[in-house]
Each structure stands twice: as C-alpha cells, then as structure tokens.
Amino acid sequence: xxxxxxxxxxxxxxxxxxxxxxxxxxxxxxxxxxxxxxxxxxxxxxxxxxxxxxxxxxxxxxxxxxxxxxxxxxxxxxxxxxxxxxxxxxxxxxxxxxxxxxxxxxxxxxxxxxxxxxxxxxxxxxxxxxxxxxxxxxxxxxxxxxxxxxxxxxxxxxxxxxxxxxxxxxxxxxxxxxxxxxxxxxxxxxxxxxxxxxxxxxxxxxxxxxxxxxxxxxxxxxxxxxxxxxxxxxxxxxxxxxxxxxxxxxxxxxxxxxxxxxxxxxxxxxxxx
Amino acid sequence: xxxxxxxxxxxxxxxxxxxxxxxxxxxxxxxxxxxxxxxxxxxxxxxxxxxxxxxxxxxxxxxxxxxxxxxxxxxxxxxxxxxxxxxxxxxxxxxxxxxxxxxxxxxxxxxxxxxxxxxxxxxxxxxxxxxxxxxxxxxxxxxxxxxxxxxxxxxxxxxxxxxxxxxxxxxxxxxxxxxxxxxxxxxxxxxxxxxxxxxxxxxxxxxxxxxxxxxxxxxxxxxxxxxxxxxxxxxxxxxxxxxxxxxxxxxxxxxxxxxxxxxxxxxxxx
Numbered sequence: 001x002x003x004x005x006x007x008x009x010x011x012x013x014x015x016x017x018x019x020x021x022x023x024x025x026x027x028x029x030x031x032x033x034x035x036x037x038x039x040x041x042x043x044x045x046x047x048x049x050x051x052x053x054x055x056x057x058x059x060x061x062x063x064x065x066x067x068x069x070x071x072x073x074x075x076x077x078x079x080x081x082x083x084x085x086x087x088x089x090x091x092x093x094x095x096x097x098x099x100x101x102x103x104x105x106x107x108x109x110x111x112x113x114x115x116x117x118x119x120x121x122x123x124x125x126x127x128x129x130x131x132x133x134x135x136x137x138x139x140x141x142x143x144x145x146x147x148x149x150x151x152x153x154x155x156x157x158x159x160x161x162x163x164x165x166x167x168x169x170x171x172x173x174x175x176x177x178x179x180x181x182x183x184x185x186x187x188x189x190x191x192x193x194x195x196x197x198x199x200x201x202x203x204x205x206x207x208x209x210x211x212x213x214x215x216x217x218x219x220x221x222x223x224x225x226x227x228x229x230x231x232x233x234x235x236x237x238x239x240x241x242x243x244x245x246x247x248x249x250x251x252x253x254x255x256x257x258x259x260x261x262x263x264x265x266x267x268x269x270x271x272x273x
Numbered sequence: 274x275x276x277x278x279x280x281x282x283x284x285x286x287x288x289x290x291x292x293x294x295x296x297x298x299x300x301x302x303x304x305x306x307x308x309x310x311x312x313x314x315x316x317x318x319x320x321x322x323x324x325x326x327x328x329x330x331x332x333x334x335x336x337x338x339x340x341x342x343x344x345x346x347x348x349x350x351x352x353x354x355x356x357x358x359x360x361x362x363x364x365x366x367x368x369x370x371x372x373x374x375x376x377x378x379x380x381x382x383x384x385x386x387x388x389x390x391x392x393x394x395x396x397x398x399x400x401x402x403x404x405x406x407x408x409x410x411x412x413x414x415x416x417x418x419x420x421x422x423x424x425x426x427x428x429x430x431x432x433x434x435x436x437x438x439x440x441x442x443x444x445x446x447x448x449x450x451x452x453x454x455x456x457x458x459x460x461x462x463x464x465x466x467x468x469x470x471x472x473x474x475x476x477x478x479x480x481x482x483x484x485x486x487x488x489x490x491x492x493x494x495x496x497x498x499x500x501x502x503x504x505x506x507x508x509x510x511x512x513x514x515x516x517x518x519x520x521x522x523x524x525x526x527x528x529x530x531x532x533x534x535x536x537x538x539x540x541x542x543x
Binding site for chain 2: 102105108110113155156157158160161162163164165167168169170173176177180181184186187
C-alpha cells in the first residue's frame with residue numbers, strides 16, 4: 001500500500017512513465033482525467049483548471065485569485081483520490097503538496113534535453129537554437145509557478161526521493177527502478193502516514209471551499225479539528241470568524257473549528273473558537 | 274562493465290554508498306588514490322592537488338596557470354584509473370572530468386542538511402552551529418568551484434543519470450539501485466566506449482604535457498588522432514608543433530598530432 005508521485009520536465013515522458021508504472025504494479029493512474037471531477041465538485045470549468053496548471057503564475061487581480069482557487073480544488077480532489085492508496089499520480093502538481101507523507105515515493109523524471117529540443121523544434125517549427133531558448137524559458141516559468149503557489153522549487157532534487165535522467169536510461173528501465181524502490185517497506189502506508197494524508201486532504205478540502213469568499217486563508221487539520229487562519233480588520237474580525245466557522249462546520253469530516261483572525265494592520269492575533 | 278562516478282556533498286553518505294556498490298559489484302573503489310597517482314606522476318604535493326580540486330579559484334588563481342594545470346593532472350590520473358574499468362569513483366567532479374564517456378554511470382547522492390549536521394557533530398565533536406556553517410561553507414565552495422571551472426551548477430540534476438536522496442532510501446537501498454543501473458546495457462563497456470576512453474586518456478596525457486606552459490590549450494582525440502587547439506595567435510604555433518612532434522613519440526596511442534592556433538577549442542575538448 002503506497003503511492004508514487006511523478007513529476008517531470010516533459011509532460012509526455014512523465015505521463016508515459018506514470019502510466020507504465022501503474023500498469024506494471026497494478027496501481028491506479030491518477031492524471032488529468034481527474035480534472036472533470038474537480039470541475040463538477042467545485043464549480044470551476046475544466047478549461048480553467050487546465051489553465052491554472054499550465055499558465056504562468058498570476059500575481060494579482062481576479063486571474064490570480066482564480067488560479068489559486070483552481071489549484072486548491074485540484075489539490076483537494078487529488079488528495080481525496082490518493083486516499084484510496086496504490087496510486088501513481090502525474091500531471092496534477094501533487095509533488096508540490098503531497099509533503100510529509102512517508103509512504104509517498106516522489107520521483108522526478110528528466111527527459112533527454114536533445115530529444116526535448118528536437119521535439120520542440122518540430123512542434124513549433126523553430127530552429128534548434130531557438131527551441132533551446134524556449135525550453136529554458138519554460139523551465140524558468142515552471143520554477144516561478146511552483147515557488148509562487150507552493151513556495152517550493154520543483155527543480156530542487158532534495159524535494160524528491162529519486163531523480164532519473166532519461167538521457168541514458170530508457171523508459172522501461174526507469175519504470176523498473178521506480179518499482180524496485182517503491183517495494184521497500186519504508187514506502188508502505190502506516191497508521192501515522194495515512195492520518196497525515198487524511199489531515200492534508202481535509203485541510204485542502206476546507207481551503208478549496210473557503211477560497212471563493214475568503215481568498216487569504218491558511219488551513220490546517222488534525223484529526224477532525226480544523227484550524228483556519230485569516231486576516232481581518234479590527235471591525236470585521238468577529239463577523240469574519242463567524243462566517244468562516246459557519247461555512248466550515250458543514251463540511252464532511254469536520255468535528256471542531258478554530259478560526260484565528262489576525263489583525264491586518266497590527267498583525268495582532270485574535271482568536272475565536 | 275561500467276565506470277560509476279558518485280558525486281556527493283560532505284557527510285551525505287556518498288562514501289558509504291560508493292563502498293557498498295564497489296563491494297557488491299567487485300569493483301575498485303577510488304577517491305584519494307587518484308590524487309596520489311597524480312601527485313606521484315607529476316611530482317606535485319598532494320595537498321596542493323586537494324586544494325585545487327576543492328577550493329574555488331580566487332580571482333588571481335583564475336588568471337594564473339597553477340590550478341588549471343593541477344586539474345589537468347588529476348583528470349589524467351582519473352582517466353588512467355577509469356580506463357582499467359570496473360571502477361567506482363567517489364570524489365569531486367568525476368562526472369565532469371569523465372564527460373562524454375558513454376559507459377559512465379553518473380550518480381549524485383544527497384541527504385538532508387539536518388542529518389549531515391548531525392553526522393558532522395558526531396564525527397568532529399563540534400557544536401551544531403559550527404557544524405552547520407562548515408557544511409554550508411563547504412557546499413558553497415564546491416558550487417563556486419564547478420561554476421568557475423565548468424560553468425555548471427553541481428546541484429543541477431541534469432548532470433547525473435540518477436540522483437538518490439538518502440532519507441527514506443537507506444545506504445543499502447541506494448547501493449542496490451546503483452548496482453542494478455550499472456548492469457544496464459547502456460553502461461556496458463562496448464568497443465566504441467573503450468575507444469572513447471582510450472582517446473580520453475590520450476587527450477588528457479597530451480593536455481597534461483602542454484598545460485604548464487600553455488594553459489589555454491584544448492585537446493581532442495579521435496581514434497588516436499590528436500587535435501590541439503590554442504587560442505593564442507600563430508606566433509607560438511611553431512613551438513607547439515615542435516612539442517607535439519616530440520609527444521607523438523613519447524605518448525603511446527598517438528597516431529597523428531595537429532596544431533590549430535587562433536581557434537577556440539570545441540566544447541568536447543579537454
């Protein structure tokens with residue numbers, strides 16, 4: 001009982017390896033097929049969800065809020081699907097939010113740069129030199145994207161258990177290496193790691209529900225207890241805390257809600273529970 | 274059979290992994306031996322070589338010849354060791370010094386800073402702050418070394434075939450994965466791979482012979498045919514040709530040597 005999170009600098013390669021790994025180990029594959037579920041659950045069009053995953057990060061305005069909300073709903077849906085265990089996940093940015101779950105094997109796949117350049121050059125009908133520049137630009141945008149939304153640099157190897165470079169190693173061999181690694185007992189689900197996953201799922205579900213009305217909330221969960229942190233002015237914090245509490249209490253799995261409204265100006269915390 | 278280079282930070286358990294891989298595969302495990310070889314062969318004190326491969330060059334050193342020469346000697350010693358095949362090298366820059374050799378499996382071992390600090394505290398009996406600052410300084414020094422001399426970042430995963438994080442993976446797990454990867458067909462010593470390795474040794478020998486006098490020399494060798502590139506103008510061409518003629522007789526494996534002056538060396542040159 002474990003899960004494999006695959007991230008890659010090439011969507012095609014990453015997906016191919018994730019699919020093959022899932023087939024080899026008889027695991028469920030979780031990919032972009034999950035987006036319609038997220039779309040119907042949170043009322044965001046599927047195209048917007050895809051846009052949120054692919055587009056450069058927006059830093060302000062309505063677009064930024066929508067991108068954040070879309071990513072939050074993808075996160076909640078993915079974590080919910082991961083609760084079923086024995087899954088291989090790719091293309092849903094799970095490597096950025098499945099953190100601190102000991103039974104998750106996090107793998108980064110690096111495609112052969114020459115192959116990537118050639119593909120890009122053919123697809124975009126540009127010279128190889130230009131495709132190199134475009135790829136470099138894409139890599140920098142992805143790095144900024146992951147840092148903006150998850151405060152994690154996705155190119156940092158220390159974020160993964162294993163990084164496989166496909167310049168020399170072919171897909172089938174990469175799959176064998178992943179399968180051999182995940183077979184270790186350390187990647188078996190334990191009571192505590194499952195609890196951590198359930199907590200993360202509940203927190204993300206609450207956060208996804210709140211983000212529409214309250215764009216700046218931070219949510220943590222421990223068991224059925226949910227702690228929501230937000231900012232408000234001296235005048236509206238009581239009202240705000242009550243509104244959040246009322247909304248969160250209706251969510252499945254929530255037993256107790258604690259809302260901390262920090263004063264936006266003095267940063268002094270006020271607690272309402 | 275393969276050549277395995279293991280790049281590691283200090284206290285990141287790379288040495289333990291290398292030793293376990295070497296013992297499991299029956300390979301030779303080398304690190305300091307390369308420096309000793311270079312020290313013996315080129316008559317340079319080992320400490321100077323250690324500093325050359327560890328400390329990032331200062332502005333003055335970048336202009337000077339010494340560091341470049343020492344690195345050329347170390348590269349030459351490493352290439353000669355690697356030619357024997359079935360070698361695990363754990364030390365600095367193995368993946369860069371043996372660049373272009375197809376049967377080299379390039380591995381990087383990383384581990385969490387906190388674990389590294391703990392290991393250093395235990396081994397060196399120092400407090401946490403000292404250990405942490407030493408490790409961070411060491412990491413930065415290595416980063417600057419690679420950036421200055423090769424224009425690359427050692428933390429870039431694209432430089433390696435495998436990056437293994439010792440945290441959930443243990444030393445034994447990492448060693449098992451490396452052993453499995455080393456047995457892949459791509460890392461077999463084919464006739465072409467052996468030829469490339471022989472050519473690298475020849476190129477390194479020629480470079481080592483030239484580097485003390487001419488730092489900006491770049492050497493390429495293909496099937497024993499050696500091309501020497503020198504950025505300096507044609508006024509030294511005659512001197513280079515004289516030396517090349519002499520070296521053709523002295524270095525085994527050289528069929529023919531050509532000197533090209535005023536032309537920058539290609540990226541694959543040593």
